[in-house]
Amino acid sequence: MSETGKQQDGETRKQRGGGSEKTGHGRAMVWAASLHPIRGFGSLSLGVPPVRPAPVSLPRFPISRCLAAALPPVPSTVFLRALQIGPVRLSTNLLLAPIAGYCDLAFRMVCREWGGVGLACTDLLSPQGLLRGTATSLDLAKTNASDRPVGMQLYGGDPEVMAQGARWAVEHGAAVVDINMGCPVDKVTKKDGGSKLLTDLPRAAAIVERVTRELEKCALDGAEWSRRLDGTAPPPTGGPVPLTCKIRLCWHTADYESGRACSPDLARALADAGVRAVTVHGRTTQDKFAGSVRLGGIARVVEAAGGRIPVIGNGDVRAPKDAERMLRATGCDGVMIGRGALAAPWLFRQTWDHLNGRPAIEPTEAEKLATIRRFFDLMRTQRDDRYAMYQINRRISWFARSMQRPLVNGKLESVRPFKEAVRTARTANEVYSALDRFAAGELRGGVEAGA
Ligand SMILES: Cc1cc2nc3c(=O)[nH]c(=O)nc-3n(C[C@H](O)[C@H](O)[C@H](O)COP(=O)(O)O)c2cc1C
Numbered sequence: 001m002s003e004t005g006k007q008q009d010g011e012t013r014k015q016r017g018g019g020s021e022k023t024g025h026g027r028a029m030v031w032a033a034s035l036h037p038i039r040g041f042g043s044l045s046l047g048v049p050p051v052r053p054a055p056v057s058l059p060r061f062p063i064s065r066c067l068a069a070a071l072p073p074v075p076s077t078v079f080l081r082a083l084q085i086g087p088v089r090l091s092t093n094l095l096l097a098p099i100a101g102y103c104d105l106a107f108r109m110v111c112r113e114w115g116g117v118g119l120a121c122t123d124l125l126s127p128q129g130l131l132r133g134t135a136t137s138l139d140l141a142k143t144n145a146s147d148r149p150v151g152m153q154l155y156g157g158d159p160e161v162m163a164q165g166a167r168w169a170v171e172h173g174a175a176v177v178d179i180n181m182g183c184p185v186d187k188v189t190k191k192d193g194g195s196k197l198l199t200d201l202p203r204a205a206a207i208v209e210r211v212t213r214e215l216e217k218c219a220l221d222g223a224e225w226s227r228r229l230d231g232t233a234p235p236p237t238g239g240p241v242p243l244t245c246k247i248r249l250c251w252h253t254a255d256y257e258s259g260r261a262c263s264p265d266l267a268r269a270l271a272d273a274g275v276r277a278v279t280v281h282g283r284t285t286q287d288k289f290a291g292s293v294r295l296g297g298i299a300r301v302v303e304a305a306g307g308r309i310p311v312i313g314n315g316d317v318r319a320p321k322d323a324e325r326m327l328r329a330t331g332c333d334g335v336m337i338g339r340g341a342l343a344a345p346w347l348f349r350q351t352w353d354h355l356n357g358r359p360a361i362e363p364t365e366a367e368k369l370a371t372i373r374r375f376f377d378l379m380r381t382q383r384d385d386r387y388a389m390y391q392i393n394r395r396i397s398w399f400a401r402s403m404q405r406p407l408v409n410g411k412l413e414s415v416r417p418f419k420e421a422v423r424t425a426r427t428a429n430e431v432y433s434a435l436d437r438f439a440a441g442e443l444r445g446g447v448e449a450g451a
Helices: 003-008 010-016 022-032 064-068 105-114 127-132 135-140 159-171 194-199 201-217 222-228 253-257 263-273 295-305 320-330 339-343 347-355 365-382 385-403 416-423 428-439
Strands: 094-096 119-121 150-154 176-181 243-248 277-281 311-314 334-337
Touching: 094 347, 105 119, 105 347, 105 365, 119 176, 127 135, 127 159, 150 159, 159 176, 159 201, 176 194, 176 201, 194 201, 194 243, 201 243, 201 263, 243 263, 263 277, 263 295, 277 295, 295 311, 295 320, 311 320, 320 334, 320 347, 334 347, 339 347, 339 385, 365 385, 365 428, 385 416, 385 428, 416 428
Parallel strands: 094 119, 094 334, 119 150, 150 176, 176 243, 243 277, 277 311, 311 334
Antiparallel strands: none
8 A cells, every 4th residue: 555545544544543533534545545745846956955964953843934034025026916805915825725624724824934935725515514613624623813814614405504514614613615616526416515516506596695695694793804804914803704606627527628618608607607716726626626717717716707806826836836827827816725734834924935036945854854743733732742743643644845955966865764754653652752853853864765
């Protein structure tokens, strides 16, 4: 079984504490079947630093260099427009994507602490689960004062249930409510949710109209808005939480290839029905996650929106220059980053610097290790040790991807012993010990397979 396969193996999950996470992580598991490392990540070139002497002990958070500095103001370049979603003005036009089972509160906090994140969203939430108060749904919807502004993403096909879910989201801290219209997983599409809505425009519009009406009924006052935003822009004096939708290009790839993708019409219909921004993952439902993002498809949605609502492009952004390329090639207003952030939670910061004409500084190895430690600490605090061990076990491959040092022969040094040490750790102290040993120059050696 492949390394990724092993992590996703049900038995391993159960042993690590994932067994009880039936609904949310059951769903995450289905998604996770498509969670493959982005090709080329092994040789990620964000200006990979020259080999540095490893520090003996790790600095504790906060990560000094990056966290101390406030984000500088936005210069007016062609592709850097301030992103405004209804009344919500974001500090950057970079968004963290929902990735079921991965973009939880702890991960969102780690990305935000690096800087550059304009908006982060919960993973997809079942409105029924929220309304019934099931432990998994409540856990997935967890947020806090450092997680601002936060979007909450709902999935489903029933306008009334979605409206009640949206009300719940507003009552529990959402600054944006998002409807998932892109999930290709059977469990979601069979209930008329996710990507299925791409094939049923009237239903998609009916959901948006109903949810918009509900959001208007639970509008926030100015004081509540200022609590929900990050203080980088004046908060609205009052008004409803804006609704957004996350779509794909269309269901069938043949439709896209013959110029009949539904997404331009859908974007127009959604704007008519009250949506305040659309995110487009530049793939069809049939593509799932295969092939490359289709920037031309995103550009057509931007054209169809005609500046009425912002369009956020998404897909395959794993380095700052990918975001720049997407912005330039499609004219989109913002960029959403998913898997790229799993390997590099600092990618938003780097991308924002890059877009602002500043060098995108690669974190030091000590800072990367501090980021892993921070995530692990947050997981332990927000959940418990058992769950934190399960999460670090399944994520260490992503984190470690950015930690392979280049060798003189142009290949990458293996970090497999480090990943193994984290994965086989039995206690939290053993995880910390693996991090410390790696910092001290141990747990590495050999050449990375496939490098
Ligand atoms: C394992 C996995 C889980 C995902 N979960 C969600 C989700 O809950 N909601 C959603 O809208 N998209 C979800 N997505 C799609 C991502 O948000 C994003 O659209 C996609 O990964 C492409 O962007 P990227 O190349 O930056 O990762 C998921 C993707 C993966 C791989």
